[in-house]
Amino acid sequence: MKPIPTSVHGMLDYPVGLLLLAAPNLFGFADQGGAAVLVPRLIGVIVIVQSLMTRYEAGVIKVLPMKIHLMNDYLAGALLLFSPWLFGFADSPVNVWVPHVAAGLVVLIKKMPGKL
Template sequence: MKKLPRKLHGIIDYLWAAIMFLSPFILGFNNVRPAVTCFFIAALSAILLSLFTNYEMGVWKRLPMAFHLDMDMVLGFTLAISPWLFGFYREIFWPHVVMGIFSFSAGLLTYSNSLIIAPRDIK
Protein backbone atom coordinates (compact mmCIF):
# COMPACT_ATOMS: atom_id res chain seq x y z
CA MET A 1 0.00 0.00 0.00
CA LYS A 2 2.96 2.32 0.54
CA LYS A 3 3.60 4.32 -2.62
CA LEU A 4 5.47 7.53 -1.86
CA PRO A 5 9.25 7.56 -1.56
CA ARG A 6 10.66 9.52 1.36
CA LYS A 7 12.35 12.17 -0.76
CA LEU A 8 9.12 12.97 -2.61
CA HIS A 9 7.33 13.09 0.74
CA GLY A 10 9.91 15.63 1.95
CA ILE A 11 9.38 17.86 -1.07
CA ILE A 12 5.63 17.63 -0.56
CA ASP A 13 6.08 18.54 3.14
CA TYR A 14 7.68 21.89 2.33
CA LEU A 15 5.23 22.65 -0.51
CA TRP A 16 2.29 21.72 1.72
CA ALA A 17 3.53 24.11 4.42
CA ALA A 18 3.88 26.96 1.88
CA ILE A 19 0.36 26.31 0.61
CA MET A 20 -0.91 26.32 4.19
CA PHE A 21 0.66 29.73 4.85
CA LEU A 22 -0.78 31.24 1.64
CA SER A 23 -4.23 29.61 1.55
CA PRO A 24 -6.05 31.89 4.01
CA PHE A 25 -5.20 34.88 1.81
CA ILE A 26 -5.79 33.16 -1.53
CA LEU A 27 -9.06 31.55 -0.44
CA GLY A 28 -10.26 34.64 1.42
CA PHE A 29 -10.68 33.38 4.97
CA ASN A 30 -7.87 35.44 6.45
CA ASN A 31 -10.43 37.27 8.61
CA VAL A 32 -11.47 34.05 10.42
CA ARG A 33 -8.78 34.06 13.10
CA PRO A 34 -9.16 30.49 14.45
CA ALA A 35 -9.14 29.07 10.91
CA VAL A 36 -5.98 31.00 10.02
CA THR A 37 -4.33 30.05 13.31
CA CYS A 38 -4.97 26.35 12.65
CA PHE A 39 -3.39 26.64 9.18
CA PHE A 40 -0.38 28.56 10.47
CA ILE A 41 0.24 26.18 13.37
CA ALA A 42 -0.08 23.19 11.04
CA ALA A 43 2.34 24.75 8.54
CA LEU A 44 4.89 25.63 11.21
CA SER A 45 4.58 22.14 12.71
CA ALA A 46 5.16 20.54 9.31
CA ILE A 47 8.24 22.66 8.66
CA LEU A 48 9.77 21.95 12.08
CA LEU A 49 8.98 18.26 11.82
CA SER A 50 10.55 18.12 8.35
CA LEU A 51 13.68 19.99 9.36
CA PHE A 52 14.32 17.59 12.25
CA THR A 53 13.40 14.30 10.51
CA ASN A 54 16.06 11.77 9.58
CA TYR A 55 15.23 11.65 5.88
CA GLU A 56 16.49 13.02 2.61
CA MET A 57 14.94 16.47 3.09
CA GLY A 58 15.75 16.86 6.78
CA VAL A 59 18.43 19.26 8.02
CA TRP A 60 19.15 18.18 11.61
CA LYS A 61 17.98 14.53 11.30
CA ARG A 62 17.03 13.81 14.91
CA LEU A 63 13.54 12.26 14.54
CA PRO A 64 12.81 8.86 13.00
CA MET A 65 10.79 8.81 9.79
CA ALA A 66 8.17 6.55 11.39
CA PHE A 67 7.54 9.23 14.04
CA HIS A 68 7.29 11.89 11.30
CA LEU A 69 4.66 9.85 9.45
CA ASP A 70 2.70 9.23 12.63
CA MET A 71 2.72 12.97 13.35
CA ASP A 72 1.57 13.69 9.78
CA MET A 73 -1.45 11.49 10.43
CA VAL A 74 -2.17 13.09 13.83
CA LEU A 75 -1.77 16.57 12.33
CA GLY A 76 -3.99 15.67 9.38
CA PHE A 77 -6.75 14.26 11.56
CA THR A 78 -6.62 17.25 13.91
CA LEU A 79 -6.65 19.72 11.02
CA ALA A 80 -9.63 17.95 9.41
CA ILE A 81 -11.74 18.19 12.57
CA SER A 82 -10.47 21.63 13.63
CA PRO A 83 -13.43 23.61 12.22
CA TRP A 84 -15.78 21.71 14.56
CA LEU A 85 -13.27 21.44 17.38
CA PHE A 86 -12.73 25.23 17.46
CA GLY A 87 -16.19 26.30 16.27
CA PHE A 88 -15.48 28.07 12.97
CA TYR A 89 -17.18 25.49 10.72
CA ARG A 90 -19.97 27.94 9.83
CA GLU A 91 -17.46 30.34 8.23
CA ILE A 92 -15.02 27.90 6.60
CA PHE A 93 -14.26 24.19 6.77
CA TRP A 94 -13.44 22.66 3.37
CA PRO A 95 -9.78 23.78 3.18
CA HIS A 96 -9.13 22.28 6.61
CA VAL A 97 -10.82 19.00 5.75
CA VAL A 98 -9.04 18.69 2.38
CA MET A 99 -5.58 19.61 3.67
CA GLY A 100 -6.09 17.41 6.73
CA ILE A 101 -7.02 14.40 4.60
CA PHE A 102 -4.02 15.13 2.37
CA SER A 103 -1.66 15.17 5.36
CA PHE A 104 -3.16 12.02 6.83
CA SER A 105 -2.90 10.25 3.46
CA ALA A 106 0.72 11.31 2.95
CA GLY A 107 1.59 9.84 6.34
CA LEU A 108 -0.23 6.64 5.52
CA LEU A 109 1.19 6.18 2.00
CA THR A 110 4.89 6.97 2.49
CA TYR A 111 7.63 4.39 2.92
CA SER A 112 9.26 4.76 6.32
CA ASN A 113 12.15 2.36 5.86
CA SER A 114 13.93 3.53 2.73
CA LEU A 115 17.48 4.86 2.89
CA ILE A 116 18.38 5.90 6.42
CA ILE A 117 20.68 8.88 6.64
CA ALA A 118 22.64 9.23 9.84
CA PRO A 119 24.39 12.52 10.69
CA ARG A 120 27.78 10.77 10.58
CA ASP A 121 27.14 9.76 6.93
CA ILE A 122 26.80 13.37 5.78
CA LYS A 123 29.98 14.91 4.46
Protein backbone atom coordinates (compact mmCIF):
# COMPACT_ATOMS: atom_id res chain seq x y z
CA MET A 1 0.00 0.00 0.00
CA LYS A 2 1.40 3.38 -1.02
CA PRO A 3 1.52 6.29 1.41
CA ILE A 4 -1.18 8.89 0.94
CA PRO A 5 -0.14 12.04 -0.96
CA THR A 6 0.73 15.03 1.20
CA SER A 7 -2.17 16.99 -0.31
CA VAL A 8 -4.64 14.37 0.96
CA HIS A 9 -2.79 14.08 4.27
CA GLY A 10 -3.16 17.82 4.74
CA MET A 11 -6.88 17.75 3.97
CA LEU A 12 -7.34 15.03 6.62
CA ASP A 13 -5.19 16.58 9.36
CA TYR A 14 -7.49 19.50 10.20
CA PRO A 15 -10.72 17.44 10.54
CA VAL A 16 -8.82 14.82 12.58
CA GLY A 17 -7.56 17.54 14.91
CA LEU A 18 -11.09 18.90 15.32
CA LEU A 19 -12.48 15.39 15.88
CA LEU A 20 -9.92 14.76 18.63
CA LEU A 21 -10.84 18.07 20.27
CA ALA A 22 -14.52 17.11 20.21
CA ALA A 23 -14.06 13.39 21.06
CA PRO A 24 -14.80 13.70 24.80
CA ASN A 25 -18.14 15.35 24.01
CA LEU A 26 -18.94 13.14 21.01
CA PHE A 27 -18.34 9.92 22.95
CA GLY A 28 -19.85 11.15 26.21
CA PHE A 29 -16.83 11.20 28.50
CA ALA A 30 -16.22 14.94 28.86
CA ASP A 31 -17.36 14.73 32.49
CA GLN A 32 -14.69 12.06 33.18
CA GLY A 33 -12.03 14.76 33.43
CA GLY A 34 -8.32 14.13 33.80
CA ALA A 35 -6.12 12.49 31.20
CA ALA A 36 -9.05 10.76 29.48
CA VAL A 37 -10.25 14.20 28.34
CA LEU A 38 -6.91 16.01 28.22
CA VAL A 39 -5.05 13.54 25.96
CA PRO A 40 -7.33 13.71 22.88
CA ARG A 41 -7.85 17.46 23.26
CA LEU A 42 -4.13 18.16 23.63
CA ILE A 43 -3.27 15.92 20.68
CA GLY A 44 -6.04 17.61 18.67
CA VAL A 45 -4.48 21.03 19.31
CA ILE A 46 -1.03 19.69 18.45
CA VAL A 47 -2.33 18.14 15.20
CA ILE A 48 -3.87 21.45 14.12
CA VAL A 49 -0.84 23.58 15.08
CA GLN A 50 1.53 21.08 13.48
CA SER A 51 -0.56 21.10 10.30
CA LEU A 52 -0.45 24.87 10.13
CA MET A 53 3.35 24.74 10.42
CA THR A 54 4.13 21.80 8.10
CA ARG A 55 5.80 22.19 4.72
CA TYR A 56 2.98 20.70 2.68
CA GLU A 57 0.02 21.89 0.66
CA ALA A 58 -2.20 22.50 3.70
CA GLY A 59 0.48 24.30 5.72
CA VAL A 60 0.33 28.04 6.35
CA ILE A 61 3.65 28.88 8.03
CA LYS A 62 5.53 25.93 6.41
CA VAL A 63 8.54 25.55 8.67
CA LEU A 64 8.15 21.93 9.85
CA PRO A 65 9.54 19.21 7.55
CA MET A 66 7.07 16.50 6.54
CA LYS A 67 9.40 13.84 7.98
CA ILE A 68 9.08 15.40 11.45
CA HIS A 69 5.31 15.76 10.96
CA LEU A 70 5.03 12.03 10.20
CA MET A 71 7.17 11.06 13.19
CA ASN A 72 4.93 13.22 15.40
CA ASP A 73 1.90 11.45 13.91
CA TYR A 74 3.39 8.09 14.94
CA LEU A 75 4.03 9.37 18.45
CA ALA A 76 0.50 10.79 18.72
CA GLY A 77 -0.97 7.48 17.54
CA ALA A 78 1.08 5.51 20.06
CA LEU A 79 0.16 7.92 22.87
CA LEU A 80 -3.54 7.65 22.02
CA LEU A 81 -3.34 3.86 21.78
CA PHE A 82 -1.62 3.35 25.13
CA SER A 83 -3.03 6.34 27.05
CA PRO A 84 -5.73 4.35 28.90
CA TRP A 85 -3.00 2.25 30.56
CA LEU A 86 -0.37 4.98 30.82
CA PHE A 87 -2.74 7.37 32.56
CA GLY A 88 -4.89 4.89 34.47
CA PHE A 89 -8.31 5.12 32.86
CA ALA A 90 -8.39 1.66 31.22
CA ASP A 91 -10.88 0.53 33.89
CA SER A 92 -13.29 3.30 32.92
CA PRO A 93 -16.41 2.54 30.85
CA VAL A 94 -15.71 1.53 27.24
CA ASN A 95 -16.95 4.85 25.84
CA VAL A 96 -14.02 6.47 27.66
CA TRP A 97 -11.06 4.32 26.63
CA VAL A 98 -12.11 2.68 23.34
CA PRO A 99 -12.04 5.94 21.33
CA HIS A 100 -8.42 6.48 22.41
CA VAL A 101 -7.38 2.96 21.41
CA ALA A 102 -9.33 3.06 18.13
CA ALA A 103 -7.92 6.45 17.12
CA GLY A 104 -4.39 5.33 17.98
CA LEU A 105 -4.75 2.12 15.97
CA VAL A 106 -6.16 3.96 12.96
CA VAL A 107 -3.27 6.43 12.98
CA LEU A 108 -0.61 3.74 13.37
CA ILE A 109 -2.10 1.30 10.85
CA LYS A 110 -2.61 4.02 8.26
CA LYS A 111 0.96 5.25 8.70
CA MET A 112 2.73 1.86 8.73
CA PRO A 113 3.05 1.37 4.97
CA GLY A 114 4.47 4.86 4.44
CA LYS A 115 8.11 5.81 4.54
CA LEU A 116 9.63 8.30 6.93
